[in-house]
Amino acid sequence: MLMSNTDRPAKLHYMANGFRVLAPGDHVLCAVSGERISLEDLRYWSVAAQEAYASAELATKAMSPAA
Template identity: 75%
Template sequence: MLMSNTARPARLHFMANGFRVLSPGDHVLCAVTGERIALDALKYWSVSRQEPYASAEIATKVLTGA
């Protein structure tokens, strides 16, 4: 039986210029808001914190402490 990746969160390893899929899935959850982010829409993350963010504004606030 084949497993679908739909509605399943992925586990990722974030790198400076991309990410590597550790466990397959179709989305991740924003570390701040819990918002679901489709992998093909994921643009913002922290390499040092290994966290995904839903928007540039959220990432900026977290990473600058603002």
């Protein structure tokens, strides 16, 4: 029986110009909001922190020094 990647989080390695799938899945979770991000919609991540973000605003928030 083949396993489906539907509803399963992927494990990714984030690089400057893309990402590599280390473990198959159909989504990742935003490091700030916990929101589910489909791999097709993933646009924002941190190479240094190896984290994904759901939006530019959340990426900015994650990378800003705490006030």
